[in-house]
Amino acid sequence: MSNKIELMINEVFQESFEIEKNQLKPEANIFEDLGLDSLDVVDLVVALQNKFKVEIRTDERIKEIRTLKDLCIFIKELQSEGSS
């Protein structure tokens, strides 16, 4: 499951932000390593909402996300919340 989430998140970064696949490592910082800025984060939220069919625009936990691994954990949490 987590591997599938990771793959889907990586797809978002490749499709929406044109990041090369070899840069998409779990520990990669989305700002410092992948070069996203505050405007990109708005678009990241939209892309993740579309990809995972979730509503996260006002979720405060987004502000704490720094790495791809953080993002993966966050999506996993959302999905378990949704299924519980």
Place this chain on the structure above:
Amino acid sequence: MKRRVVVTGTGSISALGNCMKELIDSIERQVCGTKQMETWNQYKGLQSLVGAPAELPDIKIIPRKMRRSMGRMSLLAVFAVNEALESAGLEKNEITNERYGCVAGSTMGSAEALNDTFEIMLPDHDLTLLTSMSFFQCISHTVSMNIAQYLGITGSVIATSAACASSLQAIGTGFDLIRNNTQDIVLCGGSEELHPTVTGSFDILFATSTKFNETPKKTPRPFDKNRDGLVCGEGAGIIVLEELEHAKKRGANILAEVVGYNTCGSGTHISQPDRQAMIQCMKAALADAGIKPENIDFVSAHATATLQGDHEEAAAIYEVFGSQTPVNSLKGYLGHTLGASGAIELAVAIEMMNNSIIYPTLNLTDIDEGCSMIKHVKTKLKKNINFILKNCFAFGGINASIICKKYEEINE
């Protein structure tokens, strides 16, 4: 004393190619850029199913962070900017100086982005799926803003939004900024994109060409008795304006001198063209240049092939210049590129001046009696040209005329 302003670079992208050379070659070969727009018949009520689309080159040469805020019109503009800078002998990173600015216009923001924004938002009145970039692509100053960001411009950044007069107003504004000693170099022009909603806005006013959907190369037909309206095109045109001494100091290739400009309102009707206002505009541009009507060797008309517009412009040109000054319209080649038309067509007119050639009005087969009082160019004309006048007349009763002079160093 006001400073002198010269043109040191031009760039364009349109239905007739991605650079000035392709554009001029196509005009030389009498190519009409109009095509059938195959998917437009899905729009109920849209009568005009023709357009003059441009082909965007690989947009990935523009870095993502600059590209993300660009709708189609801004992308088109960047390609014209790149060519204009190369033509002017300027490097991209060379114009980040408070004396170097940018004035660019369009009718509105990106039509495609506006359409997409409403399509996302309206079905469920849901804002949560809008991206951060929707706004930046939809705003009225999207073209000038994106050019300025792309080049790192720190001088004046201004957007002129006056529909079909947008880019001629941009060039006029740049002319004023330089001659009044506010700027030394200004990239001026405009951009517009083809979209069914854009054609639709003219279509519902019965201003579009509708009888040539099956024979698109025969329309638009400026000044012709069988003209039936305009054909929307798309593209971008950029003119590099520069203060004369600044241009000479860096050894720039000077293409022309801008010597007169005027923009005015008709104050009579939002859509009906008004010959008196056109006359006022052309006469004021002549007065600004300090020349007489007989000094003008060639008029590059606005003439979009609407019934009233062509008739009023022909009558206005006759009133100012009489029946002996050659007049052409480029709309038969390019369609009406709206906010980009002034800059693209002025760039072509400057080429014509420097090559002593006036290209004919394409699709002008039988001159309409109501437009017959002026001298139409029906076949390629060789003529020594020292002064040209370019017109743009926009909805809203907004008029603009600009005059350029051939630059000959020997006389300086």
